[in-house]
Amino acid sequence: MPTYDEIMATDLSALTTAAERWDGMAKAFHTQETAYRRDVHGISMGQSWTGLSADAASKRFDITLKEFQNAQVEAKAVASLLRDAHTQFTDLKKKLESARKDAIEAGMAVSGQGVVSYDTTKLTDGERNALHHDPDYRESVSKAVASWQARIDQLVKDVGEADAGVEIALKAVVLDGNIDDGTLSGFNGQAQGDIEKYEAAAAAEAKKEAQEKKEGWVAEGETSTSGPGTGTSVSGPDAKTGKLGEAEAHADLGRATAEGSLTNGPMKLAGEAEAYAGAKASASATVTNEGFNGGASAFAGAEATASGTADAGPVGVYGRAETMAGAEAGVNAGAGVDGVQLGAEAFAGAKGSVSAGADVGGIGVGVTAEGWAGPGAEASFNFAKDANGTWHVGPKVGVSPLLGGGLGFEFTLNPGKVVDTAGGVADAVGDVLGSVF
Known part of the structure; x- marks a missing residue:
């Protein structure tokens, strides 16, 4: 200029x-x-x-x-x-x-x-x-x-x-x-x-x-890598948040993540993947007037996950695959206004799992199947609300003396999405009736 x-x-x-x-x-x-x-x-x-x-x-x-x-x-x-x-x-x-x-x-x-x-x-x-x-x-x-x-x-x-x-x-x-x-x-x-x-x-x-x-497919995505590295952290107690204490330690060989999406109007394809190798352990406990939550976990080995979703307006499907080789153990329990979580697991060996599900208008159902090679057992029950306001109900059990597996189900309900879908249907019906009469 x-x-x-x-x-x-x-x-x-x-x-x-x-x-x-x-x-x-x-x-x-x-x-x-x-x-x-x-x-x-x-x-x-x-x-x-x-x-x-x-x-x-x-x-x-x-x-x-x-x-x-x-x-x-x-x-x-x-x-x-x-x-x-x-x-x-x-x-x-x-x-x-x-x-x-x-x-x-x-x-x-x-x-x-x-x-x-x-x-x-x-x-x-x-x-x-x-x-x-x-x-x-x-x-x-x-x-x-x-x-x-x-x-x-x-x-x-x-x-x-x-x-x-x-x-x-x-x-x-x-x-x-x-x-x-x-x-x-x-x-x-x-x-x-x-x-x-x-x-x-x-x-x-x-x-x-x-x-x-604006009308075509818009792509977004990012990747990140880290490691090797080690670290520890300890915090609490905190009277304001109700956290009694939290401790974490890790020794990472490496971590890599990637995520991306393709959006075109009401249609969206999204996916993410993560790979990790190393060892980590953590323990935490929180008590507030809204409930309590506590848990401990440990892992050593390598794991990888990949997941994807496809949404078209009120209809969506998802898939997820996981693999793990190593040893892990954990226990968690929590109860409050946003639900209840209970679970315990212990496993050593290799496992793989696949998950799939669908969501229509805010109501969804999914299933997870796992194959285990190594001794272990797992049992969990989840009834809780996530940050998006979706309620999840999901029992899961698994057992493997040497060869075995696990099976889990999940039911989801997003009240806000249900109301939006119902409103959209009502508007559509009104438009049709208006055009007829």
């Missing part, structure tokens, strides 16, 4: 000089067209040269002749754009010069960079005294300076916008948009000498692209 000093110092007559040379270029192309039509293109038009070679040459000669004609159109359009730019810039520069003159006559000083200040060099002793001791006078001066600065800044901005429009036009005028003229990047036979037409076309294209992006 041009600055104030650049605008004031630029010799705009260079634009009209360049326009005259582009007009001269169009005349030169016309001269070459006349010579080419007479001395080259005309050879294939007579009866002295016939046959396949004459037909092939004639087609190529036609394309070249058309290019001479298109070159004239493009050159004249560029000349017209330069004159249009000169007109716009000259008018805006005059307005900027006039604003500067008016500001100076109003008692302001304007620097070479367009910065407005109050000109104190012409003040009387009384005015100078008022400027130092009268708050109202100082405020009126400050407002006047700000007003003139805003006027000059706006005119500089107007020149910048005009400059951007000229740039758009000069870039577009040389593009050959006709793929049927025998060339892929020849002269533009459809060139126009109006800056505003190119600005309007660019604005329409930008609007179209924004709409297509």
